[in-house]
Amino acid sequence: MAGADSLMRHAAAEARQAWPTVELDEDEFLAYLTARLPDEGRAHVLPTLHWSDLYLACACVKGIAAALQALDTGYLAEVRRRIGRQLESPDAVAEVIQIVRTRLLVAVDDQPPRIAAYKGTGPLLGFIHVAAARVVVDLRFRGPVVERRSEPADPRISTSGDPELLYIKWRYRSEFEQAFKATIADLPLHERNVLRLVYVENVEAGAVAELYRVSRRTVNRWLVTARERLLDETRRRMTERLALRPAEADEVMNLVASQIDLSLHRVLLDTPE
Secondary structure: HHHHHHHHHHHHHHHHHHHOOOOOOHHHHHHHHHOOOOOOHHHHHHHOOHHHHHHHHHHHHHOHHHHHHHHHHHHHHHHHHHHOOOEOOHHHHHHHHHHHHHHOOOOOOOOOHHHHHOOOOOOOOHHHHHHHHHHHHHHHOOOOOOOOOOOOOOOOOOOOOOOOHHHHHHHHHHHHHHHHHHHHHHOOOHHHHHHHHHHHHHOOOHHHHHHHHOOHHHHHHHHHHHHHHHHHHHHHHHHHOOOOHHHHHHHHHHHHHHHHHHHHHHHHOOOOO
């Protein structure tokens, strides 16, 4: 425990250096950090956390003006720039940002503000990106205010009833959804977060690499590994659940593989960070 305590003090000092204008009491930050750590293995978990992002989140929860300004001028401004590539109307972008900011910072029904759920296991910017992506989806269901820029139709999506897609939909739909969701839930957290950034939020691999402070090649390797794991584990689960012969399982997964991007987008929106 002594090692963990020393590391937490080091984390607080490093975070203060990252945000010199944000005056947050060290003991308050340490209590906030402690509440987000597992009961065991803290000394192993601590070095993997994004301390400066947790520090800023803590200060935002406590309503410190300098932290709120940093959130606006840094993180939310970057999210605004990125979703501006996707949305047609500047008014729509402004609406999304306003809703995200409110959800992040305003407590509702005696619950803490949404930013308090951030645990530092990934970049805060990625956490906010996910929140923005969900707002965009919500607004698209509500009405036409948020429309994506026109894109070529996906040739894999047929409105005339492609036999392969109907085959998946009607014969294996329920089993595939259950197996796919279970497999995504079992992925390592960093793989799930990277998939969410790429397939839900359309963040480029280079930007994800910057967020995680790794090379673009590493991010691409994570994506390849995660997709292979998804296909292999989903195939295994479906084979066990349906008692499929190997040839039948291969046939099903060959069809499913062409739809994995669409399935990832849908399932990851419903999967907690």
